Structures are given as structure tokens and as C-alpha cells.
Amino acid sequence: MKANSCPQISTVIYVLVLFSLLFSPIFPLKDFQEENETSVGDNKLKNMKLIKARLRKINKPFVKSIKSADGDIIDCVLFHLQPAFDLFESEEKMSLTLPELPKGHDNVGNKPELKQLWNSKGESCPNGTIPIRRTSASDIVSFSKFKKKYNRKDTPSSSGHEHAIGYVNNGEFYGARAILNIWKPNVTELDFSLSQIWVLAELPGRPVNTLEAGWQIFPLNSSFSYLPRLFTYWTPDAYQSGCYNMLCQGFVQTSQKFSLGAAINPISTYGGQQYDVAFMIWKDLKSKDWWLRVGNEVMGYWPRTLFTDLQDHATTVEYGGEVSSELNFDSRHTTTGMGSGHFQNEGFGKAAFIRNLEVVDSDNTLREVSNLNTFAESPNCYGVQSGYNGVWRNYIYFGGPGYNPNCP
Structure with a gap:
């Protein structure tokens, strides 16, 4: 797909698309679908009301508000008022005890820490609150309509989603950990590009369950x-x-230090300083909930009741990148980059990496991945290669620029 080369035109397109979405059925969640089964005239007013109602549900009363340098607003919300608590009658039904970390969690020394822009000058939220990035109407529109995600195995040919990953499957996994290199590839306005870990339950004849975490532009x-x-x-x-x-309502945040959706800083530079952050998803064998740790900070958890097959264990773990591009201007591939925006064969300091690939076993122990496979739908656009050494253990380099002479 072709990237729009004129910012003014693309901005106009964005405004028109946003306007049209605000007045058309957009929500994939069942409650919104049911409410939208009315006449076209009623839908216009109803969707405006639904967006406002949705924002009232998500944007909770706050104790303190922090303006980030990138324009984000971070609200310090009382812990028990976060959206996840809307699912429960009382917070006593929530798991509030921090889980036992997997054995071997310290086997790569100090984990690279996460740093975010909103608190880079010492800003923080008061005790008893958590930092939540304030949601806007465009957030709801863009996530619900534009950027539906797909599993690499069932990606429709017309979806515009492309992956470059390393993976292990046909196993019994209770989590995964890896260290993700942080980059800022070129991304056109209507696309996204990400680097992440996937933890999936893929059973024959059943819909996939996934947990995913990483960075996204x-x-x-x-x-x-x-x-x-x-x-x-x-x-x-x-x-x-x-x-x-x-x-x-879903993820329960326990961290007072970081905010989901907020910008990460600093960022790796081509041929210069490299920055990376450790991510770990694992299942607490006592509560059966799935937890997330970023750097040395436990961020929170997904309640087991959100899932069907992931109530037990995962069958597949994936590490790598994804690009989504949905608008087609003249059939040329998008110029959105994956990883660093450079191909995997350029190596350290130039290509993006994910290192120290590990999985969690049934004994709550971290193990190096074995039988690591690689996959890329369009290797001339975005590629991947795996490797092993004594420091990084299992790793992958991945990514690419998108459109190029070999990726028309």
C-alpha cells in the first residue's frame, strides 16, 4: 500500500474518516452491536451518545492530572476506581496479592528498566492511585474500527497485517519473557507498527486466546x-x-509507576546507543491469573475469568513485529517500517532485536526456548532471522522498511 506523501491531504482524509466513523456503527463489543441495531437516523445520535458514555466509563475521576511533553494527559486515579473494577461488585473479588515470580527471573542480571516521557521530570502519582492515560474519542474510534488485530495464522489476505516473528508451539507454556529493543520506525498516519510478545492458546476448532505486550507506534x-x-x-x-x-474492563493495573499507552523514552538510534526493556507475562499458579512485568515493575494482571482456553495454559509463544496498513491508495506497499525500519541482516545497532527468549514451564520456572522457528509473510518487506550466543542466548533480529524495490 502506498503511504500518502502529502500531509495536508492525509490530514483531511483522517478528519473525513473520523467524522464518518463517529456517525456509523463502530464498536466490536457485543453490547454496542446490540444497541446499534436500529435505524440509520437513530444510529447517528446513538453512536455519539455511546462514545460519550464509553469515555465516562473509561475516564475515571482523578486525584491529580499530569501533562506529558508529548501532549498526553495522565490521570492519577484511585486504585479501586480503575475500569477493571466495573466487572466486579467489590474489590475483594479481585486478586490483590502480588504473585510469586518465576524461578530464574534474575538469571540475566539486571533487567533493562522502562522509562516513560510523562514522568521523566520526576512527576508521580500519589499513593493509592495509578497513572492512567486519558482516553479520547479518537482512541475509541481508531482502536475499535481501524486496527483490529489478527493472529498470523488466520490473517485475511486483505487485512493489511504482516508479521516477522520467532515462535515455539505445540507446547505447554505458562508464560514468556524477552528483552525488546526500543525503536521509532517510520509509520504513516493510518498504520501501526509494533514489537511484542504473544502468549496464545490455540486449540483445534476453538477460537484463539491471546495475551500480548510490548511497544507500539x-x-x-x-x-x-x-x-x-x-x-x-x-x-x-x-x-x-x-x-x-x-x-x-479487563487488565487490572497494580503499578503506581508506569502508564499503559504512554510514550517510552529514550529510544535507540541507528548506529548509536541502543535501549531495550524486559517484558514478562506469566501465570500465577495460585490465583490462575496472568501477570505482566515490565523491567523490574509488576504492572498488573489479566483475570483468568476473561479467557476460556488460557484459564489452563498457553500452547504457543511468539516474539517479534507486526505492521498493519489498511488504506490502499494505488496498490503500492506501505512505507511503514517494522522494528528499526531496517532489515534483520544489518545486525546490532541497525536492526531491531529481541533477546533472551524464554518460556515459563508448569513448575513456574523460566527456561530457554528450544526448537525456535521463524516466520514472515513478506520477507522482502519485513524479515526475521534467529541466532544464539552465550550472553543473549536465543534471539532474533527482525524488521524492514516496507516498500522497496523488492517489495513493490
Whole structure:
């Protein structure tokens, strides 16, 4: 797909698309679908009301508000008022005890820490609150309509989703950990590009369950901010429902330090300083909930009740990148980059990497991955290669520029 080379034209397109979406059925969640089964005239008013109602549900009363340098607003919300608590009658039904970390969690020394832009000058939220990025109407529109995610195995040919990953499957996994290199590839306005870990339950004849975490650049969702942002995603039914970050009731945040959806800083430079962050998803064998740790900070968890097959264990773990591009101007491939925007064979300091690939076993122990496979739908656009050494253990280099002479 072709990237729009004229910012003014692409901005006009964005405004027109946003306007049209605000007045058309957009929500994939069942409650919104049911409410939208009315006449076209009624839908216009109803969807405006639904967006406002959705924002009232997500944007909770806050104790303190912090303005980030990139334009984000971070609200310090009382812990028990976060969106996940809307699913429960009382917080006593929530798991509030921090889980036992997997054995071997310290076997690569100090984990690279996460740093975010909003608190880079010492800003923080008061005790008893958590930082939540304030959601806008465009967030809801863009995530629900534009950027539906797909599993690499069932990606429709017309979806515009492309992956370059390393993976292990046909196993019994209780989590995964890896260290992700942080970059800022070129991303056109209506695309996204990400680097992440997938933890999936893929059983024959059943919809896939996934847990996902990493960094993503999604200009449409962040007021055209082209910065990598911390994100999570989950689905219990092959991407028919589920959601990003805290845009619906699901993920329970316990961290007072970081905010899902907020920009990550600093960022790696081509041929220069490299930055990376450790991510770990694992199942607490006591509560059966799935937890997320970023750097040395436990961020929170996904309640086991969100899922069907992931209530037990995962069968597949994937590490790598994804690009989504949905608008087609003249059939040319998008110029959105994956990883660093450079191919995997350029190596350290130039290509993006994910290193120290590990899985969690049934004994809550981290193990090096074995029988690592690689996959890329369009290797001339975005590629991947795996390797092993004594420091990084299992790793992959991945990515690419998108459109190029070999990727028309």
C-alpha cells in the first residue's frame, strides 16, 4: 500500500474518516452491536451518545492530572476506581496479592528498566492511585474500527497485517519473557507498527486466546504522536472482542509507576546507543491469573475469568513485529517500517532485536526456548532471522522498511 506523501491531504482524509466513523456503527463489543441495531437516523445520535458514555466509563475521576511533553494527559486515579473494577461488585473479588515470580527471573542480571516521557521530570502519582492515560474519542474510534488485530495464522489476505516473528508451539507454556529493543520506525498516519510478545492458546476448532505486550507506534490513536508506547492487548475469541490497555474492563493495573499507552523514552538510534526493556507475562499458579512485568515493575494482571482456553495454559509463544496498513491508495506497499525500519541482516545497532527468549514451564520456572522457528509473510518487506550466543542466548533480529524495490 502506498503511504500518502502529502500531509495536508492525509490530514483531511483522517478528519473525513473520523467524522464518518463517529456517525456509523463502530464498536466490536457485543453490547454496542446490540444497541446499534436500529435505524440509520437513530444510529447517528446513538453512536455519539455511546462514545460519550464509553469515555465516562473509561475516564475515571482523578486525584491529580499530569501533562506529558508529548501532549498526553495522565490521570492519577484511585486504585479501586480503575475500569477493571466495573466487572466486579467489590474489590475483594479481585486478586490483590502480588504473585510469586518465576524461578530464574534474575538469571540475566539486571533487567533493562522502562522509562516513560510523562514522568521523566520526576512527576508521580500519589499513593493509592495509578497513572492512567486519558482516553479520547479518537482512541475509541481508531482502536475499535481501524486496527483490529489478527493472529498470523488466520490473517485475511486483505487485512493489511504482516508479521516477522520467532515462535515455539505445540507446547505447554505458562508464560514468556524477552528483552525488546526500543525503536521509532517510520509509520504513516493510518498504520501501526509494533514489537511484542504473544502468549496464545490455540486449540483445534476453538477460537484463539491471546495475551500480548510490548511497544507500539500508532499515530492515529495518539494525536499523530510518532513515539513508541507501552501497550497490552488481549482477546478470548480470535480478536472478535478484547481490547488494548485499559480501554475496557479487563487488565487490572497494580503499578503506581508506569502508564499503559504512554510514550517510552529514550529510544535507540541507528548506529548509536541502543535501549531495550524486559517484558514478562506469566501465570500465577495460585490465583490462575496472568501477570505482566515490565523491567523490574509488576504492572498488573489479566483475570483468568476473561479467557476460556488460557484459564489452563498457553500452547504457543511468539516474539517479534507486526505492521498493519489498511488504506490502499494505488496498490503500492506501505512505507511503514517494522522494528528499526531496517532489515534483520544489518545486525546490532541497525536492526531491531529481541533477546533472551524464554518460556515459563508448569513448575513456574523460566527456561530457554528450544526448537525456535521463524516466520514472515513478506520477507522482502519485513524479515526475521534467529541466532544464539552465550550472553543473549536465543534471539532474533527482525524488521524492514516496507516498500522497496523488492517489495513493490
